[in-house]
Amino acid sequence: MNNDFATAMRHALRSTRALNIAEATRVIQDALAGRSGSAIRTPTPDITPPPPNQRSTPFPVVPDAEVIEPLAKPEAEEPAEKVGDFAAQRRLRKPLGEAVRILRESRLPSGVFGSLQGVGLPGLAKEAPPAVVPDGAQFQARFFTCPAGSRSYRLYIPASAPDRPRGLVIMLHGCKQDPEDFAAGTGMNVVAETHGLVVAYPGQSAANNASSCWNWFNPADQMREVGEPSIIAGITMEVMSEFGLDRDRVFVAGLSAGGAMAAVMGETYPDLYSAAGIHSGLAYGSANDVLSAFSAMRGEGGVASRPKRHADGHRLRTIVFQGNADRTVHPSNADRIVAAAMPTGAGWTVRKESGRSGSGRTYARTIVADSAGRPAVEYWLVDGVGHAWSGGHSAGTYTDPHGPDASSQMVRFFLDGRE
Template sequence: MNNDFETAMRRAVRFTRALNVAEATRVIRDALAGRSVSDTRTSSPDIAPPRPIQRSTPFPVDPDAEIIEPPTRPEPDEPAQKVAGGTSSLRLRKPLRETVRTLREGRLAHGLFGSLHDVGLPGTARQVRQPVIPDGAQFLARSFTCTAGSRSYRLYVPASAPDRPRGLVVMLHGCKQDPEDFAAGTGMNAVAEAYGLVIAYPRQSGADNASSCWNWFRPADQMRDRGEPSIIAGITKDIMWDFGLDRSRVFVAGLSAGGAMAAVMGQTYPDLYSAAGIHSGLAYGSANDVMSAFSSMRGDGGLASGPKRLANGHRLRTIVFQGSADRTVHPSNADRIVAAAAPTGAGCAVRRESGRSAGGRIYTRTIVADPGGNPAVEYWLVEGAGHAWSGGHPSGTYTDPHGPDASCQMVRFFLDVQE
């Protein structure tokens, strides 16, 4: 590290400790770009997706981001500062090496999938409305705690089947979303009402990811009985107990980071869910850190080394939705999800069909059947669609109302409803 760069980093740390994050960001960006420390020019944040070739500054920097984060527990060599009364402060001062590492990993960006790649998508810039709850239905606020942590969640109980629902769908939202937003945008509650389903919407905590993304790329959150999979599974089991549901009627689905986490849940808990729906997500084991996550999102990578799968190798029935024009998660990731979920061996059959949605989007639907003729994988590639829930309602973020209705098609696939 040369003297100019080290000087710039020390200036950035001083600005950060003074809570002047915007100026700290400017100093660091100038240093990474090779500009002089004394250069006082201002610059606007880069909101373009990382380019596959020029990677000297691979992550966009958010001038409003916090460099001082609430810790889950003090690190051994970085004890929490004490405040009056002897309680631990919610802020930790980070040394120079930690500040640099934070920037390198992109944690000052918006978080995975949290950048503004999709400005202009229908629903991304609109005020989110609360989902409409029909008379007799409930949209309950609940929470769950286990040794891995705590999460709150919303639970939709349909008026059509308040006591004996037909099944459960666990819906995992994307980055910068929350359960209310996700419910409004996907319209899943209305589908649940029609089919008599309960829907759970776990809420990712901003304290566990600055952009409220599920941490699908961290090894500790890719294992059974560990981290976020353990919490989501615990929520699922609680609801199953409450309504007397068995595995054959329990499903998991998600969008973007939530879709990637749905893939994690399908691989780590195949004994808990009978099918998964993955929209604009990534295959289990695609990444094991932030760098490999961005690489996979660009479509540059395959599977990361050493994903921890269950020994039985069970493949969950899976339905996949992907936009061909997605600039956040490259469509090749959908191919990897399908390849991982598809049955192998003699007797498997593949069928393809094309169509046009009521909103005008052309799609290709690929169905992979197992040797018994039962659909094991269904893949919808929607032409011209971006990083958004297909057929969603514009009252939610990251929705594309012009595409085929992903919510209806997922539930149809989950329940194996004949067309």
């Protein structure tokens, strides 16, 4: 690797740390294309370090050091017993050549750093239309804060059960989305109205991730009582307390980066949720930095997950949706999620079936029941669906209206016929 390329990478790093992602992207693209003469520009006056204690963008790449630096430091140092295994875990070391290969092969039209939006969802989001709320229902804008940080969220309160809802679904959006867009695209409010459920949509902020992705790949956001899991759990407990709900009626679901974060929530707070829905996501522990996130998304494996068990000896009940035409998150990631969620012990059974949605998409469905006959895992692999919510609505982004209705099927699995 010549000196010009190394110089370009250092310049890209400085631009990234200064939050000038456009300049960093341009420099990396020029360097990869061999345009060495244009790879370096005199830094413009607006390249300034971020203010102290502000979380920087979570994509610092340091090729000349041949390591991947921590994505973001926790807001406060945590004791070793809380950090656990991650305290001693080293970042995945990547030789410069491999780092360049990953960046080169992960190009998207929006550029190298634009492809990091694919650590959730690539592309541009359109503005969601105003939510249609039935008479008597509410779609409230709320704000939550705790020692780990603050986030806004939307809360749907159904007209069918405004005072005593039958359960709560936490919905975690993908990159370049927000709660309003995600609610419109998934149609979860309509399903919730039918079943008398409240739905909370936490919103990731651009201050914590430039593309509004949940930081599922950041070790500081993969642990209990710190980071984003603590914030999402706090929102969950706030709504549970308000409506008098217990864990048996509380569920978490998400798409892509939100699906990966739903897996994190199931791992870090198995005592808070009774089931998880993961759409086009990744298993807990699949990555611990941005390059390992790229590798995991491409189906090249990743850091091994360590699924926890509930007090009753079972893992979190999980329903998985995945499109076999997904070019952002490789379908093999769904297999890893299913493997991590499989029931323990003997006596569990597997049933497989296939079908076709009303709009024409064919699918394969695998149902795993534990020794008591209770559905523990359900996996839908949908033909022809890309990186999009199956059965979603065009009012939101990243949806495929032709697939089976993931929202309805997730709620059915969550409630498990107990209504």
